[in-house]
Amino acid sequence: MTTTDIPAPAPGMARPAPAPKRRPRRERQGAAWVFLSPWVLGAIVLTLLPMAVSLYLSFTDYDLFNPPHWVGLRNYVQMFTEDPRYWRSVLTTLTYVVIAVPLQLALALVVALALKNMRRGKGFYRSAFYAPSLLGASMSVALVWRALFNDGGTVDHLLGNGGWINKPGWSLLAVALLTVWQFGAPMVIFLAGLQQIPGELYEAAAVDGAGKWRQFVSVTVPMLSPVLFFNLVLQTIQAFQVFTPAFAVSAGKGGPADSTLVYTLYLYDRGFVASHMGYASAMAWVLLVVIGAVTAVLFRTSRSWVFYASEGDR
Amino acid sequence: MPGHRTKGFRASAAALALCAVMAGCGGSGESTGGGKVVLRYTWWGNPDRAARTEQAVALFEKQHPNVRVQTSFSGYDAYKQKLAIQATGGDAPDVMQLDYRQIDQYASGHVLLDLGKVKDTLRTDEIDAGLLATGRVNGRQYAVPQGRGTETVVYDVKAWKAAGVPHPAKGWTWSQWADDMRELARRTGRPGATDPGQSEDAFEVWLRGRGKALYTKDRQLGFTADDLTEWWTFTDRLRREGAVSPAEQTTQLDGSVENTPLGRGKATADFNWDAPSSGYLALVPTGVALAPMPSGEDGTPGQYFKPSMFLGIGAHTGHPEEAAALVDFLLNDSGAAKILGATRGIPVNEKIRTGTASQLKDFDKTVSDFQTSLEGSLKDPPQAPPSGDNALQTTFQRDYDQVSYQRMSPREAARNYVTEAKAELRS
Numbered sequence: 001m002t003t004t005d006i007p008a009p010a011p012g013m014a015r016p017a018p019a020p021k022r023r024p025r026r027e028r029q030g031a032a033w034v035f036l037s038p039w040v041l042g043a044i045v046l047t048l049l050p051m052a053v054s055l056y057l058s059f060t061d062y063d064l065f066n067p068p069h070w071v072g073l074r075n076y077v078q079m080f081t082e083d084p085r086y087w088r089s090v091l092t093t094l095t096y097v098v099i100a101v102p103l104q105l106a107l108a109l110v111v112a113l114a115l116k117n118m119r120r121g122k123g124f125y126r127s128a129f130y131a132p133s134l135l136g137a138s139m140s141v142a143l144v145w146r147a148l149f150n151d152g153g154t155v156d157h158l159l160g161n162g163g164w165i166n167k168p169g170w171s172l173l174a175v176a177l178l179t180v181w182q183f184g185a186p187m188v189i190f191l192a193g194l195q196q197i198p199g200e201l202y203e204a205a206a207v208d209g210a211g212k213w214r215q216f217v218s219v220t221v222p223m224l225s226p227v228l229f230f231n232l233v234l235q236t237i238q239a240f241q242v243f244t245p246a247f248a249v250s251a252g253k254g255g256p257a258d259s260t261l262v263y264t265l266y267l268y269d270r271g272f273v274a275s276h277m278g279y280a281s282a283m284a285w286v287l288l289v290v291i292g293a294v295t296a297v298l299f300r301t302s303r304s305w306v307f308y309a310s311e312g313d314r
Numbered sequence: 315m316p317g318h319r320t321k322g323f324r325a326s327a328a329a330l331a332l333c334a335v336m337a338g339c340g341g342s343g344e345s346t347g348g349g350k351v352v353l354r355y356t357w358w359g360n361p362d363r364a365a366r367t368e369q370a371v372a373l374f375e376k377q378h379p380n381v382r383v384q385t386s387f388s389g390y391d392a393y394k395q396k397l398a399i400q401a402t403g404g405d406a407p408d409v410m411q412l413d414y415r416q417i418d419q420y421a422s423g424h425v426l427l428d429l430g431k432v433k434d435t436l437r438t439d440e441i442d443a444g445l446l447a448t449g450r451v452n453g454r455q456y457a458v459p460q461g462r463g464t465e466t467v468v469y470d471v472k473a474w475k476a477a478g479v480p481h482p483a484k485g486w487t488w489s490q491w492a493d494d495m496r497e498l499a500r501r502t503g504r505p506g507a508t509d510p511g512q513s514e515d516a517f518e519v520w521l522r523g524r525g526k527a528l529y530t531k532d533r534q535l536g537f538t539a540d541d542l543t544e545w546w547t548f549t550d551r552l553r554r555e556g557a558v559s560p561a562e563q564t565t566q567l568d569g570s571v572e573n574t575p576l577g578r579g580k581a582t583a584d585f586n587w588d589a590p591s592s593g594y595l596a597l598v599p600t601g602v603a604l605a606p607m608p609s610g611e612d613g614t615p616g617q618y619f620k621p622s623m624f625l626g627i628g629a630h631t632g633h634p635e636e637a638a639a640l641v642d643f644l645l646n647d648s649g650a651a652k653i654l655g656a657t658r659g660i661p662v663n664e665k666i667r668t669g670t671a672s673q674l675k676d677f678d679k680t681v682s683d684f685q686t687s688l689e690g691s692l693k694d695p696p697q698a699p700p701s702g703d704n705a706l707q708t709t710f711q712r713d714y715d716q717v718s719y720q721r722m723s724p725r726e727a728a729r730n731y732v733t734e735a736k737a738e739l740r741s
Contacts, residue, residue: 085730257715257718258712272398
């Protein structure tokens with residue numbers, strides 16, 4: 001009780017002569033808001049407001065040119081019952097997630113493991129492996145990718161199978177590889193996670209006669225599982241939203257035979273090319289709900305396989 | 315003190331919001347370079363058309379020293395997509411080339427300027443009234459046709475001669491065409507033509523040859539899933555036999571001649587519009603010729619003369635008068651006509667057409683002779699396609715991709731298309 005009676009700026013009042021180090025709480029909050037204002041404004045104007053508008057538009061027939069008319073659930077009904085291409089794009093996206101995410105995480109982990117014990121040139125290799133993440137997001141690399149995998153391209157010359165991007169069975173893999181190649185971000189996070197694992201755990205394991213593989217399975221994986229979980233959630237969310245590589249590799253069409261028509265590419269096509277912004281908004285909201293659900297499921301399963309070191313202390 | 319800070323916060327917030335708004339609004343309209351009026355003019359086409367357009371634009375700039383024209387062009391597919399984005403973003407070019415399919419949507423969507431507002435600068439009195447009307451929506455002129463075109467079977471003359479396949483004559487039917495394709499494939503070892511199954515245009519010609527149409531008068535589908543199944547079964551069989559291009563080739567089509575099987579040396583014929591077929595000359599060194607599209611089995615012609623493309627002015631242009639002057643120049647100036655020839659189809663300005671007909675040379679003459687040979691034998695063109703057709707053209711390709719990659723039967727894909735088309739035309 002006594003503490004609450006003392007006014008908050010008490011320390012400052014006790015010694016008024018030197019420059020007050022702490023300002024009143026309210027005043028400090030004001031300063032915080034001023035510094036936060038660009039972000040807050042951005043969040044409201046560029047994220048929350050457009051989200052609200054898009055939710056509204058998803059119940060309209062907005063075509064970008066004429067004022068929207070309320071159509072109730074028609075967009076959602078059409079999506080689920082009258083649009084076979086929609087379901088194909090859902091299936092394509094799920095396939096993509098299942099291919100790209102494990103491949104990318106595995107590659108990031110392998111490279112991080114290799115880099116961990118490297119004595120010389122670690123900085124160089126770390127940068128070199130990270131570089132594709134900076135380059136890969138650019139359109140130019142995606143175009144190079146298209147040339148590589150096109151018929152008459154490098155892959156065609158090496159394997160002699162006419163390239164990948166004109167074959168529906170292979171084109172999605174070419175897109176996925178472009179993403180997998182950009183494994184820099186999860187790699188750096190894995191590397192940080194690996195360096196947190198205390199060396200004595202490995203020493204103890206070695207004394208107990210554990211080989212390299214056994215150490216990896218019994219020490220590295222459990223100790224790294226929180227980081228692995230973090231990367232898994234992040235990369236899964238990103239994979240559901242994949243757009244640029246699919247757009248660039250298929251020249252914006254999602255072909256051949258819709259094999260690279262991932263969800264967001266179809267959404268873009270409906271919204272901007274076919275001018276059905278209402279429909280596209282509805283698609284966006286369904287995607288948001290699905291990503292939310294998938295993330296929730298991941299969190300639920302995490303209880304059984306993610307190990308937090310602090311739990312061991314209990 | 316706190317109050318003071320809050321005010322500061324509000325002020326900075328307001329300033330930031332204002333910046334955001336200003337940034338959003340900036341960029342449209344007033345663009346001047348060195349005191350000159352700058353116009354943006356965009357079109358689709360092949361390199362030949364681009365070179366000639368640049369020449370014509372240079373002449374325009376000479377005549378109008380206060381105007382600078384920024385041009386840009388691309389293949390049709392890329393152009394269509396880019397223009398859609400620009401139009402919806404309120405950033406349509408000052409002067410733009412338009413397809414028949416885009417007029418309705420962009421006119422009713424307030425993307426195009428009502429040309430009645432600039433009729434003193436942009437003269438249309440020498441254009442055939444019927445043709446001019448194709449650029450009218452709800453009684454207002456929103457676009458002016460720039461040329462008259464029709465579809466053609468463009469073929470590699472030498473390859474056909476070497477294979478011993480007779481040159482196609484007027485009135486040949488789809489089954490004769492199919493036989494020729496088989497024969498060519500057998501003799502040359504290459505598919506005869508691009509698989510026409512993916513082309514809504516080719517389907518329309520086939521459909522009209524049977525007395526039907528893509529769309530009814532009240533803008534609904536003019537054909538059934540059975541019609542489309544029959545067409546796709548026909549092309550699917552030819553593709554399986556190797557008489558037309560395989561799916562891997564067909565899927566690379568992007569509206570440019572360079573990426574067609576004929577242009578890539580992988581086939582000996584193609585379907586295209588007559589004027590842009592000039593682009594094949596640079597790619598098929600032995601020369602190409604134009605033949606009429608195949609007719610229905612009873613000889614009913616399916617192809618028709620249509621405005622090959624239009625010119626329109628952006629509704630939000632900062633310089634409607636200058637933009638109108640450029641459109642007027644491209645349509646009515648004799649100097650421009652001499653440079654442009656038939657690169658966008660046969661000119662619509664009657665005086666220019668009759669005046670330049672005798673001077674046309676090279677491929678322009680080929681196109682002109684081709685159209686003359688069809689004159690009077692074709693049926694009336696259909697009314698302007700509904701705005702949904704712009705998107706359906708792509709849907710058509712995509713659904714046929716499912717057939718050509720053997721992921722669906724022609725019937726299944728045709729049913730899908732009809733479902734999608736009905737939804738598209740309803741909205």
